[in-house]
Amino acid sequence: MNGLEAFLLTVIAAATPLLLAAIGELVVERSGVLNLGVEGMMATGAIVAFAVALGTGSPLLGALAGAVAGAVVALPFVFLTQLLAANQVASGLALALFGLGLSGLIGEGFVGQPGVRLARLDIPGLSDLPLIGPVLFGHDVLVYLSFFMTAAVAWFLFRTRAGLVLRAVGMNHHAAHALGHPVRLVRTLAILFGGLMAGLAGAYLSVSYTPQWVEDMTAGRGWIALALVVFATWRPLRVLAGAYLFGAVWILGLHAQAAGYGLPPQFLSALPYLATIVALVLISRNRILTLMNTPAMIGQPFMPDR
Amino acid sequence: MMSMITLERRPAPSRLWSLGAPLLALALAVALSGVLFAALGHPPLRALYVYFVEPLTSWWSLEELAVKATPLLLIGAGLALAYRANVWNIGAEGQLIMGAIAGSAVPILWPDWNNPLAMAAMLALGALGGAAWAAIPAFLKNRFNTNEILTSLMLVYVAGLFLDWLVRGPWRDPMGFNFPKSVAFEGWHVLPTLSGRVHLGFVLALLAIFGLWLMLSHMRFGFAVRVQGVSPRAARFSGFSASAITMRVMLISGALAGLAGIGEVAGTIGHLQPAISPGYGFAAIIVAVLGRLSPWGVLAAAFLLALTYLGGESAQLALNMPAKVSQALQGMLLFLILGADVLVNYRITWRSGRDEKREEAE
DSSP states (O other): HHHHHHHHHHHHHHHHHHHHHHHHHHHHHHHTTOOOOHHHHHHHHHHHHHHHHHHHHHHHHHHHHHHHHHHTTHHHHHHHIIOOOOOHHHHHHHHHHHHHHHHHHHHGGGTOOOOOOOOOOOOOTTGOOOHHHHHHHHSSSHHHHHHHHHHHHHHHHHSSSSHHHHHHHHHHHHHHHTTTHHHHHHHHHHHHHHHHHHHHHHHHHHHIIIOOOOOTTTTTTHHHHHHHHTTTTTTTHHHHHEEEEEEHHHHHHHHHHHHHOOOHHHHHHEEEEHHHHHHHHHHHHHHHHHHHHTTTTTOOOOOOOO | OOOOEEEEEEESSHHHHHHHHHHHHHHHHHHHHHHHHTTTTOHHHOOOOOOIGGGSHHHHHHHHHHHHHHHHHHHHHHHHHHTTTTTOOOOHHHHHHHHHHHHHHHHHHHHTSHHHHHHHHHHHHHHHHHHHHHHHHHHHHHHOOHHHHHHHHHHHHHHHHHHHHHHHHHTTTTTTTTOOOOOOOOGGGOOOOEEEEEEEHHHHHHHHHHHHHHHHHHHHHHHHHHHHOOOOHHHHTTOOOHHHHHHHHHHHHHHHHHHHHIIIIIIIHHHHHHHSSSSSHHHHHHHHHHTSSSSSHHHHHHHHHHHHHHHHHHHHHHHHOTTTTTHHHHHHHHHHHHHHHHHEEEEEEEEEEHHHHHHHOO
């Protein structure tokens, strides 16, 4: 394996959790809901996936359980924001704090235990091709799933009737309600989908990226995924591009650390967070671009009038 | 239609529930904690006693409560002001760290300047450091329309890494056996204590609460903040500048978080180290919301959240409970407050499918 191959492989690994979580949050925000709890759902998904993988010996089952856990931990958020019309920013923060606390609590007994790694899907022949072989083939199922889900979400949002309804709900919930669309049901399903994807992103961290459990192992990836959605102006393919850009930044930091360059490792570790801020500035300064794409109802509670 | 809960908006916010909702949330939180403790394999009543009551039964632990409430009061007061203006500063943890770093420059870089003035300089630098760190998201929001929630949070990680670098690198105690910590602060570089470990920061924290009250109820700026929060349009028509308000509430909340940071380092810990706060900056978000963004509410809520930290410690010692319990409880508490708060503005009615049909028939 040469240097370029190794670099590309690690970029894919770093981008996958960001992509999974951001694609989920994109659907949530397109429906007009801002769920800031991605980090918490991700952390819960990571520990549940780790524990189930360890217990059953099946990392695939673990990943599945992690996804479900992400959705389950989002239920209080659904209840608060959809049934009680509570403030979404505060509810999302509560979800982030709660999920991080809960994951630490569940994970207490799992610290330092060796995990089970998700198998790579090696395709004999294809995986052995130089450069493209390892880069395109031989990843685990979650990497392919992240691509598949990106395409599926793009198709769903812009090519199906249900996707149109979801976007309509996010653009104007009063109009959508008046047309007879179940605003709160659509949003509930969107939030649960976001939970599944964030849970899966967490699962990727604990059964594939680094198969172990470390407290706060999500390291802000949930927040970066939130920024990615803004950066991508709520478009799935741009989320894909953004996730890989951020994955590359993450890995460049790690590589630069290994190479030295005399820079302290902490500075390079700060790179993804600083890059996130820069990316947000670049995209937000263009007010027209942002206004044109932002779901108009984002963060606003909806309460059907009676 | 199936039966469902519906909410009717009250003509005016309920006074009963604006007091009752936090109490209801608290009661539910205690009940759910009992369930959580039982799930963790502890006898729930004993665990609840150890967690919530025992810390209140001795003078020593009451002092500890004040020690832990100090940063929560300072940060909570600042966040309450910011949230009133609808400015979501959630990076107080990072501002706390930068305040601690800036204030620690005095004892670490000029160890010989050891007099009351040096202490005042530490506090001032602490506030400045926090304010400067908070100014970044405020500037980016005003200038580039950047979401302050995400930028202020990203800066928490950056601040944490910066502190880590300092205490492992240039600011490490050369005589410290390679431990990642700075020299120990001595003399006037340590905040004077009032009783036990309660230090000067506690007085400053109470002053901050008083200042918040003064600002919100007696000052033009506090009024502008409230108008901005309730109706940005009305604020604009009244001639209040949204960006000036954003910058000022961020500076104030950042300064208070920075003060909390230097208070922790110079008052409680006594030196700089990689981890200086068990998430006070995040817990203070709960303090502000639970306290209903009001000075007296923040005062009460800060002590309650301090109790969750202290109870967590005593449960860790007495029952060997994992340390993360307090964070999970804090998140749960915030969920419950937000839920209970609905009762202030809405009346909950349960309508069955039959009611709905009857109404349609009418």
